[in-house]
Structures are given as structure tokens and as C-alpha cells.
Amino acid sequence: EADIYQTPRYLVIGTGKKITLECSQTMGHDKMYWYQQDPGMELHLIHYSYGVNSTEKGDLSSESTVSRIRTEHFPLTLESARPSHTSQYLCASMTGFVSEAFFGQGTRLTVV
Amino acid sequence: AQSVTQLGSHVSVSEGALVLLRCNYSSSVPPYLFWYVQYPNQGLQLLLKYTSAATLVKGINGFEAEFKKSETSFHLTKPSAHMSDAAEYFCAVSDGGATNKLIFGTGTLLAVQP
Numbered sequence: 748e749a750d751i752y753q754t755p756r757y758l759v760i761g762t763g764k765k766i767t768l769e770c771s772q773t774m775g776h777d778k779m780y781w782y783q784q785d786p787g788m789e790l791h792l793i794h795y796s797y798g799v800n801s802t803e804k805g806d807l808s809s810e811s812t813v814s815r816i817r818t819e820h821f822p823l824t825l826e827s828a829r830p831s832h833t834s835q836y837l838c839a840s841m842t843g844f845v846s847e848a849f850f851g852q853g854t855r856l857t858v859v
Numbered sequence: 860a861q862s863v864t865q866l867g868s869h870v871s872v873s874e875g876a877l878v879l880l881r882c883n884y885s886s887s888v889p890p891y892l893f894w895y896v897q898y899p900n901q902g903l904q905l906l907l908k909y910t911s912a913a914t915l916v917k918g919i920n921g922f923e924a925e926f927k928k929s930e931t932s933f934h935l936t937k938p939s940a941h942m943s944d945a946a947e948y949f950c951a952v953s954d955g956g957a958t959n960k961l962i963f964g965t966g967t968l969l970a971v972q973p
Contacts (some may be wrong), residue, residue, distance in 0.1 A: 780961075848961060850903040
């Protein structure tokens with residue numbers, strides 16, 4: 748069973764609010780990822796990290812930011828939420844070479 | 860650039876029937892290929908992966924996939940569908956580089972009819 752957790756699972760928030768989506772893993776994985784998933788669409792990589800103090804933007808441009816101060820923690824922040832940010836956000840972690848990525852259960856964000 | 864294409868966003872089969880979910884890839888380097896399954900309101904779970912060893916890969920829950928370089932395909936099959944197989948299935952490709960980034964297809968929603 749994967750030990751990667753995302754909170755909150757569901758979030759409804761007003762336009763302009765600042766939000767942070769939490770992602771934590773207890774497996775000691777060095778690589779962590781954030782994906783954005785819309786219904787009927789592929790998962791788009793928006794951020795990734797090789798390790799502590801390492802973050803990179805993914806293939807899909809996103810207004811969100813991330814940080815990696817501790818190995819186990821990879822939070823995603825939106826400074827000013829907009830309705831276009833409404834989506835499901837999935838966090839994943841991995842270690843080693845071409846190994847299994849473990850996914851959290853996701854955060855479904857709705858901005859009204 | 861790498862990409863995967865999943866043919867058929869929705870597939871419906873009867874319980875006990877063959878499951879065939881199609882995935883074609885595009886890659887300029889030898890690809891590493893994956894199938895993931897997502898149950899409602901859950902994250903993704905690895906079904907199986909191809910890493911250039913055997914071309915026929917067996918995964919969990921009775922699923923398997925065959926890597927065919929000549930057809931650039933990695934289709935997922937299961938001989939006999941079960942009601943519990945109803946879920947969304949994603950094909951993904953990685954170049955195995957330092958980032959190990961996964962590029963996903965658009966997914967196929969599998970429905971299993973009793």
C-alpha cells in the first residue's frame with residue numbers, strides 16, 4: 748500500500764483566495780511530481796522535484812508554485828485561485844530508475 | 860518528444876469477455892511503457908511496466924500487455940473481464956532519464972456489463 752497522502756481531498760474556494768495543497772510521502776522517495784487531471788483528459792505534469800531544494804516546471808504551464816524543503820513534503824500553492832484552476836491535482840513519488848510511481852488519492856479543487 | 864495515444868475513450872465489455880485496451884506510443888529513444896489503473900475517487904495504481912526485457916509483460920489482476928516495436932503498440936489485455944475491472948486505464952511512457960517523467964495518454968474508461 749502506497750504511503751503518500753494528499754490533503755484536502757476536496758476543496759471549494761472563492762476566487763482570489765490563496766490555497767496550498769499538501770502532499771506527503773513516508774517512503775523516502777527522492778522524486779516527487781504534481782499532475783493536473785481534467786475529466787476525459789490525460790494527466791499533465793505541472794511540477795516535479797529530484798530532491799530537496801530542487802523543483803522544476805513540468806510540461807503544462809501552471810500558475811502554481813511548489814517547494815521541497817523536506818524529502819517527504821511537496822506542497823503546491825496557488826497565490827490567487829481562479830475558476831480556470833478548477834481541476835483534480837494528483838501528487839506522486841518515485842525512487843530509482845524506471846520504477847513504480849506511487850500516487851496520492853488526489854485533491855479535487857473547485858474555484859467559484 | 861514522447862507521447863502515447865489511447866484509442867477509444869470508452870470501452871464496454873460483458874463480464875467474462877476479453878478486455879482489449881489500445882495504446883500506441885511515439886518515442887525517439889527506446890521507451891519504457893506503463894499501464895496504470897484509476898478507480899473512482901482514487902489515485903493511480905501501477906498495473907504493469909515494460910522496461911526492455913520480455914516483450915510480453917504480466918501484471919496484477921490478470922492483466923498483461925505485449926510490446927510490439929514494429930507496430931509501436933503496447934495494448935493491454937485480460938482474457939476474462941470481471942465487474943471489479945471497471946475503472947479508468949492510463950497508458951504512459953517514460954524516457955527513463957534523470958527525471959523519470961511519465962507522459963500519460965488520455966485514458967480509457969472501461970465499463971463491464973453483467
